[in-house]
Amino acid sequence: MTPSNTRDLILSSCASVPDFPKPGVTFRDLTPVFADPTAFAAVTSALIEPFRGGFDRVAGIEARGFILAAAAAYASGTGMTAVRKPGKLPREVLSESYVLEYGTAAVEIHRDEFPPGTRVLLLDDVLATGGTLAAAVRLLERAGAEVVGAGVVLELAGLGGRAAVPASVHALATI
Numbered sequence: 633m634t635p636s637n638t639r640d641l642i643l644s645s646c647a648s649v650p651d652f653p654k655p656g657v658t659f660r661d662l663t664p665v666f667a668d669p670t671a672f673a674a675v676t677s678a679l680i681e682p683f684r685g686g687f688d689r690v691a692g693i694e695a696r697g698f699i700l701a702a703a704a705a706y707a708s709g710t711g712m713t714a715v716r717k718p719g720k721l722p723r724e725v726l727s728e729s730y731v732l733e734y735g736t737a738a739v740e741i742h743r744d745e746f747p748p749g750t751r752v753l754l755l756d757d758v759l760a761t762g763g764t765l766a767a768a769v770r771l772l773e774r775a776g777a778e779v780v781g782a783g784v785v786l787e788l789a790g791l792g793g794r795a796a797v798p799a800s801v802h803a804l805a806t807i
């Protein structure tokens with residue numbers, strides 16, 4: 633499938649939900665993209681394509697990033713790392729905080745997650761302010777990984793998120 637066909641499929645399948653999770657926010661729900669076999673396969677291939685052969689591991693951000701990272705790791709013959717919300721991992725962790733509209737959040741991985749020199753492709757479903765993806769890049773680099781790029785299915789333009797992320801960002805569609 634061509635990049636523009638993939639983009640059109642994402643935009644036509646994505647559900648826009650007004651006032652979720654709070655008034656004034658239009659939530660972009662990509663679960664219909666994951667549920668459609670053609671769209672899910674196209675999205676998985678397109679996320680891998682710009683970085684093909686250049687990564688050893690795919691990292692996905694909890695929760696919807698897990699779905700994409702698992703599929704991309706399987707399709708590329710690599711492994712997967714789960715970038716988790718706090719308090720979920722059982723062994724010693726590295727933690728990276730970031731600022732939300734109200735308060736802070738954090739992401740975590742195990743301290744010994746990566747052999748030296750591991751090249752990581754980082755995936756998530758949506759890029760909004762970029763705070764989550766930026767924190768995940770910092771976290772992976774602190775753990776010794778080389779972040780070769782970050783892929784997202786949908787970039788919400790106008791929030792400046794791309795500029796906040798200290799990595800090359802590849803978005804399959806922009807809204």
Ligand SMILES: O=P(O)(O)OC[C@H]1O[C@H](OP(=O)(O)OP(=O)(O)O)[C@H](O)[C@@H]1O
Nearest residue numbers: 694695696756758759760761762763764
């Ligand atoms: O660019 P940002 O402003 O940081 O927002 C993007 C993040 O927000 C959503 O996750 P959410 O926090 O809703 O978690 P979930 O995947 O567990 O639902 C999305 O999946 C990204 O991870």
Ligand SMILES: Nc1ncnc2[nH]cnc12
Nearest residue numbers: 657658659660661758760
């Ligand atoms: N509007 C939005 N839709 C989906 N995920 C998001 N994460 C942050 N903002 C979002």
